[in-house]
Each structure stands twice: as C-alpha cells, then as structure tokens.
Amino acid sequence: MPKALAGIRVLDLTQYEAGPSCTQMLAWLGADVVKIEPPAGEPGRTALSDQRGEDAWFFLLLNSGKKGVTLNLKSPRGRTMFERLVTTADVLVENMGPGAMDRLGLGWEALRRLNPRLIAASVKGFGGGGPYADYKSFEWIAQAMAGAMSMTGAPDGPPTKAIGGLADTGAGLHTAIGILAALVQRQATGVGQQVEVAQQEAVVNLLRIHLRDTYATGKPVPRQGNRSVNAAPSNIYRCRPFGPNDYVFVHCATVEMWKTLTKIVGRPELGDDPGYADRRDRVKYIDAIDDMIEAWTEKRTKQEALEILAGAGVPCGAVLDSTEVLSDPHLRARGMIVELEHPRRGRYPMPANPVRLSDSPTEMVRAPLLGEHNAEVYGALGYGEAELDALRRDGVI
C-alpha cells in the first residue's frame, strides 16, 4: 500500500499526549515510528491506567501505528544502543521536561554529531528563550497562559477550561507540521535541523481569530458562554428528552440561513423583516430569537432537529457526547471511528486519522504492547537472541 511517509524512520521518545499525538499522526501518514520507552513503560501507558498492569485507554488512543521498544537510556549499554538507533533515523521527537534531554547528554549538538541528517523535534510548555522557559506546563496551564481559558465559559462564571487537547494534541500537530516541513527542506539541503513548538504558542495560534476584538477595542475578549456578541442566532438550544447533552447548536451567518430558519420554526414574517436581515442587528432581539428557536427545538430530539435544520441548509450541530461521537453514523460511515482489537483489552472503537490522502490510505493498527517490537527493531541492528536476553536480564531493555 502506498504511503506518504514511507521510508521515514521516527524515534519516538514521547510521553503522555503532546508528543504521542505528533508521532501517531506521522505513523498514520506512513512513517516507521519506533516508540522508545523506559523498561517500565512511559507514564501515559502506566500511571493513567484504570486497571493496574493494563495499558491505559489514554495510551491506546494516542499510540496506534507505532512499534514499541524498551530501553534504559541511563545505562551505558542502553545509551550505545540508542546512539545506533539515532544513526538509522530521520526524525527524533521528545516532550520531556525542560532540560531533560541535555541532562541525558542528548541535546541537539550531540544528536547532530551522531547524524547530521536528523530532524530533532521538541514539544515544550513555553519553549526556550523567554522568562517562562523553565516553567512546567501541561494542557490546562497552557490554556490559561494562551487566553483560551479567559474566553471559555459563561459570562457570569469563572474562566473555564476547554476539555479538548488544544495544548497537547494541538501542539503535537503543530510539531508534525514542523517536522514535515523540515523533511521537505532536507531534500534540498541534505541536512536536518531542530524543530521546536511551545504549547502556549500553539494555543495562541488556535485562537488568533478572537484577538480581533482586542485590536478593535483594546479590551479583552469577554466570555460569552455559547452566544456571540456579533451574531444572532448563534447558541445552543435544548432538545428532548432534556438530558445534559440534549442540545443543538444553531448559527445563522447569512440572511438566507435566517429566512430558512424562520420558515422552519413557523415565523416566516421575521425572515422577510428588513430589521432582522443582518445578523448583527438581530443581536438586539437575541432573547426573543433564542426563545423562538428553543420553543421549536424543545419538541424534538437533537437528531431530529439536526436533520431538519442542517438538511435545509441552516448550520446546525447536535451536541454529541463522547459516547455518541464514537457511535456517530456519519463518522462510522466515513471510517473515522474504526473497531480495533487489543490482545488484552479486546475490541474497542478508535477515532482514526482525520486527514485523508487519496494516495496514502491510513491503516489503523493498535498501540504496541510494552517492548512488543524489541526483537524486530534490535534484531535489525544485529542483536541476537542471546544478547537480547542478557540485556533484558540486566534491565537495559
């Protein structure tokens, strides 16, 4: 099967989410990703598990398509093996704490000496070079420090974290972009380079649209819950049977969408009223408009409302919960949710690759067991079975 990144070998020293999401994307695109874990496994595999001794679901969601090997980078023999792997690699990705790679003696200069063609990518909370360089970070810290939390939540409530991996998977994808660009550049120059992504900056990039109000007014963007200060209707509306996620989001950008909506909810005269033609003018009547729409949605389930509204060209989305996303008929029909089989966890639904290339189909392969590919990967370096047994016994792998 053709693959966009066939022949590209990635050494994956990543843990938790920000790094693994990057290398998982590269694996989906066809790279040979070798995940190198300490002999006890990376913390995302072990510490986050709901069952002691079993790989965490979290790990399975972020490490598909990779080979897994174990290696103690702090032992001299492990270090030698790692250096040999570096000479065979195109890319190395890590998201350890600030300074950890230098402490291992694996800073950029050392890596470059081993392999001048290597592209070395780092995901950090704040990145080197500024006053926060040494500060630790994780998802919510970066959301706070990038403005995302200040603009999420109800107007009368506190800043609220958004429960998506904006800073983790978001930074991971930004890193994948940097790596791919560096691979393109290497084809012209023959040498590798360093790629760095800071979570704080990745999240700023994801919300740059909302800076526009600050340019205009000099004031911070307020929290607006689900409403917009610039458009109506743009909100969530309750649906039957009124569970915690029984809502649809409706957003009318154009006058045609507004006209269609008013016909559907039985108020066509408002669609023809010039005072309601502009979405900004409609903000004046926001409460009445929201009541009018909710009076209609309350008689329907979110799936019914979605079919009627979206089917008529009104932008509408059912608020799907995580279970509904995994069973959504559209995502299933498109192969975005696939069933995988894990030797210990059994069958499970897995969100696949959201990026489709017509000439590089994504094969979904479950995350590796700890050290599953030790024999294969180290065998290719020339280590025989007896040697691997000794290394295992000595805690090197």
Next chain:
Amino acid sequence: MADRALTGMRILDLTQFEAGTTCTQFLGWLGADVIKIEPPGGEQSRRNRPEVPGLDAMFFLVFNANKRSVTLDLKHPDGRALFLRLAERADVVVENFAPGLMEKLGLDYERLRAVNPRLIMARIKGFGLSGPYHEYKSFDMIAQATGGVMSVTGFEDREPVRCGAAIGDTGTGIHTAAAIMAAYIQRQRTGRGQLVEVAMQEVVANLVRGRFVDHYRDGRPSRRRGNEITGGVPGGAYPCAPGGLNDYAYIYVQTMNQDMWRAFVAAIGREDLVADPRCADARTRWEHRDALNEIIVAWTRTRTKHEVMAALGKAGVPCGAVLDTGELLDDPHLNARGQVHTIDHATRGRLRLPGCPVRLSASEAPTTPPPLAGEHTAEVLGEVLGLSARDVGELRARGLLG
C-alpha cells in the same frame, strides 16, 4: 531571503474565512509561495465586521499574512480557463468552499488532475465529502458540537459550553497543512499529486480523543467537570487579586508526585502541611479538598496571578496565569521569544500579530503584511504565465480581474 523549508512550493489559495486561510498562512510562514485567488472586490472575510469601514477587517489580517493576492472571476468561463493555466504551474490548490461549489464551477479534483497530474488538491469541508452529513453546512461551533468537545466543556450543573479557541476552524487548517506536506513528500517519490480531504467534525474528535477515556472505562459519556481535575489538590483555577474577571491562576500538582506537593507547600509558606495527616498523599488530600483549597485560595487571593505564577513556576509547580487576549499580545514571554510580530500594513498601519507557532532552526518565519485585494495580480500573472502588462490590462478591461 535564505532558503526556507517550503521554498519552491507554489500554492493556489482559494480559501476564505478561517479553516482554509489558516492552513495556507502556515505554509506561507514555512516558505511556500502562497497565491491567494480572490473574487473581484476581494474574499468575503475582508469585509467581515471591518473595524474601519472600507479597510480590510482584522478577521482577514490575522489569517492572511505571508501571501500574495490575485483577483480573478471564477464565475466567468475565461476566468476559470486562466485559473486552470495557473493550476498547470502550481503544486497545491487549497479550498474550503461550501459543499458542491467547486463541482459547480467545474473545478473538481478530476478536472484539476487532468490539467496537472502532479497537483495536490486539498479540500476542507465541515463533514467531509461522503457520509450522511456531507451536504450539511458547518462553522467552528457546529464542528465543536458534533466533534464532542462541547459536551465535556463547562460545569456539571450547567449547559454544554463551546471552547473559546477556534479548534474547529484553525484546528482543521493545521491538520490540512500537515496532510499537504505529507502528500508533497510522497510526490517527490511518485511524481504524482493526490486529493487531500479534511473534515472539521473529525478534526475536533481528534483533538478531544484523550477525553474518550471515560467511555472505555464504563461505557458512559464523559461528564462536564468545570475546571477541577479529579483527584488533584490543588487542581483548578484559583482566584487571585484584585479579583477581576480573569484574575485566576490555574494550578495543578500532579497526584503521583509527592515531591511536587512539598515544593508547592514550601512556595506558599505552609511547610507545616507536610506533616499534616490530611496531606499524607493525593488520596487524603482529595478527601479533604474543601479545607485544603480554602488554604490555597487564602494564599492566591492576596497575590496577583502573575505573582502566583512566578512563585510557583520557579518552584517547579505547573501554574498558568489566566491571560486575556489583551495581556497575550503584551505577554513578556511571547515577546521575549519573538512570537509577537509587528507588521506595517498598507492601510491599517502598524499591527501586532502572533507569528508562526513552529520554529525551525534552518527556516526563518517572518510575518509579512497581508496583501490588499489584487495587490499582486499583474506581478503573478506576469511571473507565472508570462503575461505582459498589456495582456493583464486587457483581462482587466474585460472584467475578469475585477
């Protein structure tokens, strides 16, 4: 300028609003030659709530740096013919029109491939090109609703809340940029282009995948939990002085890391808590979270969020001040790292914009001012198609270029 990562990649950029424009801006930072093809009068988002009537809106300016602009009427058959001539000489076409529009223009992938088999065509859609929702329109919030992020954001006793950051739109743009470069790498081996497709709903599901864990554990939907981190004390947004809307600091001491807890209590001057039986481990701290959070709030409330962050950050405790959008552009760290770029725009004057969020040591990423509509029409048609000033003048007189 020195060579950059994507020097030599020519992109015809048919994008509008956000999901597409963020993709091509990113590729522009990385060195691609991005030629934005706009209808006469300019792409719609130039006029999306312009702060100064008649000038390009900030909405447009934050997404369209590092591009050249060509105006071209694709509704006119000769305009389409001119576009196809450009496509013969391009590496990539990116579009995020409403479902079916490219087909209506006769510019679907099959047509483009026929004129240039090496072309990579990237198509961004709300729900993709197939499946039961594929004809549905989408926006950032629609993708957030259907991708699952809204259901888990907000407080347990309240309604779902959309995430402030535009993960449906810009999130899709970055996924598409990654796919385009992968296809470009593949083309260097195969000599052939391909079709790239990205759906906004799926992008959101990808960004939120780490939060599907609850489903696997017990088959039930993940719940909204406000700012709290289950099991974490401290774990959440703590109010700071002087008590304004965004005067909070997010603090989290990792549950498995007792050293971090000791560093935390030392930083807040409460070493006495180390010996406190309520603080023996993460489990006991969680059992006594109300009392302990009260102690923590007493400390944060008397300090600004920046003071809290400096004290805890230096002690190795993860902590982030909740910055608002104004504070962001002034943030000393982002400015020290050169992440906030100042540009000189032809009509809007000096502006600060967030720059490229990815750093490559061998590929600089300056931010150049977003172009005026049609600013580079004559330049590009001359350079790419060899048209003379007179040729361009004639096309302009016929109304093809606006």
